[in-house]
Amino acid sequence: MNRLDALRGSTPQKPHDARAIAALAANPGCTRRALLDGAGIDKDAAARHLGFPAPFGQSPFAITRGNAFESLVKADGCAELLRMLRELLGLPIAEVAYHDVENVGAHLRHAHTRALFDRAARDGDDAGTVYDHPLLSLRIAGHTAYLEPDVVAFQLGGRFHIVEIKSFAVIDGQADPAAVAAAARQAAVYVLALRRMLAELGHDPLRVAHDVVLVCPENFANRPVATLVDVRRQLGVLERQLTRMTALDRLLDGLPEELTFDLMPGEDGLPTRPAAELADALRRATARYAPDCLSTCDLCFFCRDEARQEGATDLLGRHVRDELGGVGSVGEALGLADGTRAPGEGQEEIARLLRNAERLRRECLA
Amino acid sequence: MSLLTSLARLRALDEGIAQPIATVRHCHLSARPMVFVPLKLSGEAAAPLAAVLGTDRDRPHLLVVTQPRNRDLRFAWAAELAGVLLPYVEGFLSDTETVERRNADPYERALDAPQLLVPNTAGIAFTRLLGRSTRFRRPDGPYPVPETVPLLGRWLTYFGERAAFPGSSLMLAATEELGRHWASGQSGLEDANLAALLGWITEGPADDAEDPLIWPPAGPATDPGFDAEVLAPAIESGSAERITEALRTQLEPTWRLMWQAVDLLAGLPEGASVAQRWEQDRGSFSGMAAQIAEGAPPQARRDGAVAAASRLARMERAQAAYEVQRAYDDPLVMAEYRLTGEAFAGEVVETDPAHAEGEGRSRKLRPLVVVKTDDPVRLAPGTALGTPQRRGQGAELVSAGDGLVTIKITKGMGRGRTPTPGAVPEVGERVCYSSLTDDFQGSATLPEAEATPWTHGGPPSAYVPTDDDAQEEWS
């Protein structure tokens, strides 16, 4: 059995989706996460079992609103979408053919998508323009993840564009930058998956544009507006991270042979493995906690707790950690500031600064 | 964040309680602030759900959109909000002082101004969006709204924009202000949670603060679990009462936290420059009121290029002035500059008050002062210096080394052959000098460009809202 499968044990594999894959790049230095994701372990379930459920949730109102907006954009033969593509990409009037890939059964969807895109790439003109509900795939650390972009548009110019429909508003030309960034990261996953599909089919992968079409409601109405977003940077980060994931073997080398993150689900699917045992196993794989984890990783509360117990300066954020120039623990930093601890090699400068800072604080607060 | 603040965070983490990073309060705190805690409907850009607000901690006004999906009720809610906010804002307009200006007509400045306090920066952003979604409405035409609604929109827009102005106190976010005065033992990201930050400052950290069942989020976003388990069924039931009660449970805890934050800030003595910045706020506020009174159109959707550039320049100047003022007002802030060598403090060990340079008519009085300091001075000879102890004074660094710094005073010691008494520090006095300087006398009596009435050459809002603006769906 392959070692990643052994790590997962009897726990059913959790398929990756685009957001999960996009989030892989969030903390590339973390071995714990790389292994969990590589093995396809449900981090959310693990966190819950450990008693540290992830602080994420989605409001049903947001879900309803998202679905309603997507159906509005796609309504009446994608009338809104065609208008935007005509404005944005200069799509010719004659290009309106619509294919709903979902009209075939789910198990055929991926094959059907492949066939349709192969034909589009080969025949050009006569192919479809709007492909609704396509199903792409991407190999992640030896496993196949299936991905569903909202829409793929194929244009006369012979290029494919990923269309990403999001319901956050663009108000007077401005949108929440964090939301746009997240959309771009997610769209980059689709671009990559589609590029790989074309390459496998023997076409030029660069026919998938690195500009994705982001569709959002404009201002306070529901009226959709489209913008081109360049995702080259996100693509670069993603590819790098995926390459690292294929090198998981090296991460595994340093770990004991019998190590497993198995949740040992019982009949009802609930984990039966003692939580303490699972926690111990997880701690064998080094984490690299940062406050950013709080918005990107299901295990964040578990890892934060660990960082607290260790008194790691990571808790306070990258900024503080960088400023402390590699002094990793709170006790160490305070010892240097108080002068009760002699600076180690290379710590002389930071120790001098900390001592000075301590002197100034005392003086001012006296 | 500076190393000094980082050290305070480490200390906080170690001791389990937040540490002060300021010795005075750097924001103005109104005697009658309007605390405003808005909630929005998840998934929507700016659909209001509810708000609790008021100037009296014992008498909060709870305003609820009892059917959040009904657009008409949103405007009715906005009208209710206007019913509380507008009288508060307008109440400050009657007492004014006349301010004389060089090269311009005198203008009337309010003696005091309104102050909006929201829990966090997301609350400010939401206020701005509320302003944006209401200021172009019209009381007549195809989608009429109560006439107070567009007026409310203009004020909310104004407050929201002013909040981005460095050093302004017209609208403050509690987490930001608390974070400016205390360092918690958690990351800046986690400080955005009002309950958590207050916990660190008062009793020490508690995981409860992150449990939405115990401390509902301070808005404007609601807890997704609350949405799914409580609000959605309440909306489904159609019972206005049930919805109101549900939202009350989400707002009341934050209301209490907000007043706790007010008390904490009030417990700090006010910084010396705060009144001056508040004066600018008062001028700006009066200018805005004048624009409205004179019938100027609502603020544009976007700044024109010229307006945007001049706004940016003003913000940069304000930012620089704010930083200098905070350092001069607060030794703990100045300490950050001492740590980096841009300032130094210590005891005067020697003076030569009668020292002069030049001969005859060009002879100038340049008193010399020698300061003994432990600070690592990194200033070149000739650097211009200022000092918090004598704000009008200018000095120049002569030499520094071996813990002794010699400076000469160049400004603010009188015009006679000898310095005016008290202008030159005495031996034994503790002084602080810094390369940070700001023209404190500067343009304080002039209102900023944005406060200039638009009829007097201030920035005219050339924007004429279209019918489209007034009819834009709020959905």
Add this chain to the structure above:
Amino acid sequence: MSDRLDELERRIDGLRAGVRRAMRAKDPATARGLRAELRAAERAWDALVTEDAAPGTAAGTDGAPAAVPGPRTGGRGRPRGGRLVTVREQVHQALTLLGAPAQPRLVAAVSEALLDGALRGAQLTSLRRDEERSFVSSPYGRPYYLCAALTDRLSPARGLLTVSTWPLERRVVGPLSPRVDFLTCAMAVARHLGADPVAALDPRALRLLARMARNIPGATDADLGPPDPDRVAGAAAHELAVHAGRDTRDRAELAGRATSQLDDRARLFGASTLITVARDTVAGDTVTTSGTAGGTATRGRR
């Protein structure tokens, strides 16, 4: 109350089928007797339903809210005078007006804006299945059925409604058909409003037309003023001409296949092949799971 209505509806359906059977069997006497019974049942249904409907809401015009302009209350489009039009009949009228396969959303909008209807989205979701059930229990028992559009695999197209009495060419959809049908619908709406200037004053109608117009090149001038129905119809026709040739060919080919390959039921409601069955079950495993359970890493999907 609604139990009795249900019962009456079942009876009406049965009687209608009986009348048809009798007619086909050339038995006018029986047909006549049944017709009389049918009338009685329909009257009873009407009476019952009129009591049921709150006055001034969906039922009629007397207490119509002031927001609806006065002239609209003239007897246009649908029967008046306290008679409740059933959901299926409202849908039928809207589809007939549009003349092309349409999504429930558009059907509801047209019904509301042009026919004074009051359809709620939820009422339409189960419609097609109910129609199919009714057809199976008594084939052709009703004068028309609301049924599916057929895809190029002759399976039911998701979310498109059609009328059984339409020619098959109109009820099948090729790759260009969604666009062609949208343009056809836009033309129908524009012509309807062009022919009835009073109706064109209704803000709901204008909103509907404006929404369609903005997605048709040349149908409007930027954002100025309400759209001109004639211009919208012209612009739609203009674009339609670009697609019509190929779409007509595609549809004819599909219709030919449907005629030769499908039985009556499948021709109306689509081939419910293994594929369709498989979709329902398999979707739960792959698609849905990866779409929801995977959503933990970021706070909001959109």
